[in-house]
Amino acid sequence: MIRCLLALLIWGQSLMVAAVEEFHLEATVEPSSPLVIHAAFDLPYARPLLEDFHRRYPQYDVTYRNLTTLALHERFLASPDEPDVVMSSAMPWQYRLVNDGNAQSIITPNARSWPSWAKWRQELFAFTFEPIVMVVNREAEERFGTINSHADLLNMVSRHSDALRGRIVTYDPVASGAGYTYAIEESRLSPRYWDLIAALGSADTQLVGTTGEMLDGLHDGRFLIGYNLLGSYVRKSVEAAPGLRWVIPDDYALVIQRLAFVPQLAPNPGAARRFIDYLLSLEGQGVLADEGDIAALHPQLNGPGTATALQRRYAEGLRPMPLSPALLATLDDLKRRAMLSRWQREFSGDLIGEPDSP
Structure with a gap:
């Protein structure tokens, strides 16, 4: 907080x-x-x-x-x-x-x-x-199971939190406008979103500001799983790396x-x-x-x-963000503070109480 x-x-x-x-x-x-x-x-x-x-x-x-x-x-x-x-x-x-x-x-x-x-x-x-995707280490999948959806990721992280500690990476929604946008959209799309954030926090998931930083760590082996990367940046980079696989989630995939x-x-x-x-x-x-x-x-x-x-x-799974006035709602100052506060509490494992007064 x-x-x-x-x-x-x-x-x-x-x-x-x-x-x-x-x-x-x-x-x-x-x-x-x-x-x-x-x-x-x-x-x-x-x-x-x-x-x-x-x-x-x-x-x-x-x-x-x-x-x-x-x-x-x-x-x-x-x-x-x-x-x-x-x-x-x-x-x-x-x-x-x-x-x-x-x-x-x-x-x-x-x-x-x-x-x-x-x-x-x-x-x-x-x-x-551009779809928002995941990148997974193939050896990690052989050890822990295949990831093709957000549900798969939640299941893997929940079951193998200790083994994956510090080996997962995603955007920091405080430091990254893209990361914040994905967070607020996913919280609307998925009833299990907050469960996933809590699981990622319990596994000491690393938070960074760009897809490039995530890819660097995935390529050099520091990270085994990357969550919410820009698909366009991932495609060529991962196709040249036989030890990595990129995934457009089959339950839903944001498109920016x-x-x-x-x-x-x-x-x-x-x-x-x-x-x-x-x-x-x-x-x-x-x-x-x-x-x-x-x-x-x-x-x-x-x-x-x-x-x-x-x-x-991917006719059924893609969820493009509409180019409409609805985008402005994500930038309301009170809503932004409330969203980021809850994200931090869920990620850090603190108990959630009533929303803070403005």
Whole structure:
């Protein structure tokens, strides 16, 4: 409880000093124009998209900055006139920024024809379709049993808590906007969610801020089970590791969509609109799917890992988060404090009493 409230108090300050990964593509055609993109989208997956865009439009001098989801949000609030494009998988935060009047309307050909369920007010655009998955060590499965669902995970952790102590990893919902979003959505979806959190806590599950940190620990053997990783980041990484297996849970699987918008105060709005139009084009989406290994959303793409293929294969289990005002409810300050307080109490094993008074 104390840790949770303390983390909320220092949250904004700590985010402002978060590390930033920067990538630059210099314009090769004059006259040139800057294009500044701020994103929570790891460079190995975004780079093919950026390089293909730059090949097609070499007049743009592209600066790409990759941050964590919450650091990205805080940086935008501090400097809303800095980026031309903002992209993030933290759907509630992106939606709130746009709902608060921070985005321009984009009326390009691809933006106009984009599926209605994947955009809002011609200002906010979903451009990926990414299931939230688990990763398991094959040897651990041979020893403890197969995991194909959240129920399987709960059963394994409950029965083998001592053997798995410190060998499971997941998001810290206090430090990660994505982790918080998954937590609040799962608590609505599953009546056994809090049982699972209590079981993970009893096994001293390690809490981190990114999928990349989870994958590093899974690859080097520190962790045997990873819970709630971004599927798009997992796919290529785990397919190259014979000792690991990734699982789209067959009882239910959250699906997040990365959201992009052009800020109202974007310094280079023409360049920004060009990039958004490319991002939603068949060509841009094809690069995401083929070279970035990201689940592209374009309805004309149906290869492995695309939204079309995933919806066809997992028709019953996928639970996409809707792009709607319902996202705002997850960011209500009182609800957020109550949710994080309960999560911490369940995870640490403290008794749950009446909700704290505001």
